[in-house]
Amino acid sequence: TVISDGGGMYNYFSSPSLTDCTFIDNICKNGDGGGMYNYNNSNTTLTDCTFTGNTASVGGGMHNEYSSPTLTDCTLTGNTAYAGGGMRNYESSPTLTNCTFTDNSADYGGGGMHNYYDSNPTLTGCTFEGNSAAWHGGGMYNVDNSSPTLSDCMFAGNSSSDQGGGMYNDDSSSPVLANCTFTNNSASDGGGMLNYSSPTLENCTFEGNSAEDYGGGMYNSSSSSPTLTGCVFTGNSADDGGGMYNTNESSPTLENCAFTGNSAGTPGGGMDNPNGSSPTLTDPTLRENSPS
Numbered sequence: 517t518v519i520s521d522g523g524g525m526y527n528y529f530s531s532p533s534l535t536d537c538t539f540i541d542n543i544c545k546n547g548d549g550g551g552m553y554n555y556n557n558s559n560t561t562l563t564d565c566t567f568t569g570n571t572a573s574v575g576g577g578m579h580n581e582y583s584s585p586t587l588t589d590c591t592l593t594g595n596t597a598y599a600g601g602g603m604r605n606y607e608s609s610p611t612l613t614n615c616t617f618t619d620n621s622a623d624y625g626g627g628g629m630h631n632y633y634d635s636n637p638t639l640t641g642c643t644f645e646g647n648s649a650a651w652h653g654g655g656m657y658n659v660d661n662s663s664p665t666l667s668d669c670m671f672a673g674n675s676s677s678d679q680g681g682g683m684y685n686d687d688s689s690s691p692v693l694a695n696c697t698f699t700n701n702s703a704s705d706g707g708g709m710l711n712y713s714s715p716t717l718e719n720c721t722f723e724g725n726s727a728e729d730y731g732g733g734m735y736n737s738s739s740s741s742p743t744l745t746g747c748v749f750t751g752n753s754a755d756d757g758g759g760m761y762n763t764n765e766s767s768p769t770l771e772n773c774a775f776t777g778n779s780a781g782t783p784g785g786g787m788d789n790p791n792g793s794s795p796t797l798t799d800p801t802l803r804e805n806s807p808s
């Protein structure tokens with residue numbers, strides 16, 4: 517048991533290359549980076565590596581600070597932390613391709629990944645499945661001007677006990693997503709995604725997500741105004757705003773988006789817009805949505 521940082525490996529001003537490596541059950545009880553800690557321009561390269569069952573204060577599987585490693589075909593599963601169960605990035609922008617985050621958990625936020633303080637990772641073809649957080653962002657939590665770029669990524673079956681089952685964006689964090697899917701994620705608010713900022717989404721799908729209270733597919737609040745093009749919301753459910761819930765002067769812009777078969781226990785099967793929210797919809801489709 518290690519009580520500082522980097523239970524399995526600690527890299528400082530170093531950039532090792534690892535292939536087919538496994539990090540299992542490493543522990544940092546009072547430190548960061550249960551599996552690996554990359555610090556101060558340590559831009560490690562990892563291929564076909566697995567991080568399983570590692571534990572830390574933050575970054576159960578991996579913690580990156582002022583470092584931007586490259587991960588290809590890596591798996592992070594069953595790791596735990598207070599924040600960033602699978603991975604936590606602090607002023608770091610790693611590149612991940614075809615990586616998988618499954619069954620990681622966080623006591624606070626970012627069950628799969630926590631991006632904090634100007635962290636802008638690039639993810640292509642990555643999967644976040646079955647991750648959980650007690651508060652924010654079961655799959656991913658972006659905060660303090662952290663705006664990752666995601667292409668062809670999947671968020672499935674992630675959960676938050678509070679907000680943002682699939683993804684939570686706050687404090688000027690506005691990720692860019694293309695061809696991503698959010699399926700069967702759940703939370704009290706924002707089953708698929710919750711925004712206190714203004715992300716950009718193109719050709720993304722929200723299907724079968726659920727919220728106990730507001731915004732089964734997406735929840736936008738506090739003047740957040742995301743831009744969505746060619747997005748689909750189908751089969752999502754919530755007590756209010758089955759497909760999308762916009763509140764507190766949030767005014768998203770939607771073009772060629774479709775809302776079909778979403779449901780709400782109260783108003784707005786497809787979309788609900790209270791409290792000064794004025795979305796702009798161009799060429800929308802709203803079909804077979806229902807309030808009870």
